[in-house]
């Protein structure tokens with residue numbers, strides 16, 4: 493039973509409490525879908541769809557985006573079902589609906605599987621089966637490759653498993669064109685190389701949680717110093733890679749200029765992480781302030797970069 497359901501059981505429960513019960517339960521089901529992470533996943537999918545050549549009826553386009561959102565959420569629900577043991581011991585995740593006992597694990601699994609099937613079917617019927625297949629592949633990648641296989645086995649988990657989160661712009665592109673072409677692969681590559689700096693910046697200040705849960709994230713296994721080095725290496729790859737849309741003629745100079753400036757800020761932010769004052773073991777002496785700032789900026793970076801890609805195409809018609 494949810495907290496509010498328990499609270500509302502008292503004789504002094506105010507009128508309208510039943511609505512409160514429903515709302516808190518709905519909130520828990522929505523939390524299973526990891527809506528905050530999903531927002532950027534959906535945005536990159538939307539940009540993939542907007543920059544693709546060709547035309548998709550607005551209702552079908554909206555349906556395709558809904559399918560990406562539902563599929564990402566469904567994969568998140570299955571991830572929470574599988575990870576309920578480690579989520580329970582990590583401070584950041586202990587309050588999630590399953591470890592907190594507000595939603596039964598089996599119900600969350602059924603919810604995730606049902607939504608996964610529905611999103612793939614609807615995507616296939618509304619757009620095409622190439623987009624549906626890539627959507628199914630990204631759910632499978634996140635659930636089977638990342639969550640069930642790599643996450644608990646290797647510090648390279650998010651490098652390989654991170655591909656799951658790079659598929660959405662490719663899915664948006666395929667929804668319009670029915671193909672996975674070079675442009676779609678370039679967008680995939682940008683999110684793919686962005687993921688390690690994004691996640692490892694967070695893991696630098698959240699590694700206590702992962703250590704407690706026995707998850708072999710890079711700072712736990714190789715230490716903060718090596719993590720900083722790898723963050724920097726992936727950032728050095730990402731900044732020039734983000735210029736590729738202009739290089740291959742998929743976007744114009746306006747996007748290229750935006751990517752250049754954003755890349756400069758990204759490198760500066762990650763350089764601060766690399767140069768953060770450390771003790772002999774590589775532990776930060778600044779309470780990981782640069783890593784926290786870099787994690788936040790990674791999200792702004794990807795959002796603005798993809799917004800620039802869409803704006804370039806829509807405004808300048810590159």
Ligand code: HEM
Nearest residue numbers: 528529532533536584650653654657658683687691694791
């Ligand atoms: C394997 C790859 C990835 C891992 C392991 C990862 C991990 C995380 C974690 C642990 C958080 C902390 C917030 C939370 O508790 O949910 C987070 C936040 C976030 N991630 Fe990622 N992430 C990955 C890929 C992505 C991708 C591909 C996107 C979008 C394109 C993304 C977007 C976000 C956003 C927007 C937030 C902030 C959510 C908030 O405001 O709380 N992540 N990520």
Ligand SMILES: CC(C)=CCC/C(C)=C/CC/C(C)=C/COP(=O)(O)OP(=O)(O)O
Nearest residue numbers: 529533560563564567571630631634656657
């Ligand atoms: C269309 C489709 C299926 C897209 C998949 C997008 C997606 C869910 C990408 C992965 C991003 C993510 C939430 C990682 C969290 O890792 P984690 O599960 O280790 O984080 P946690 O510790 O917060 O559970």
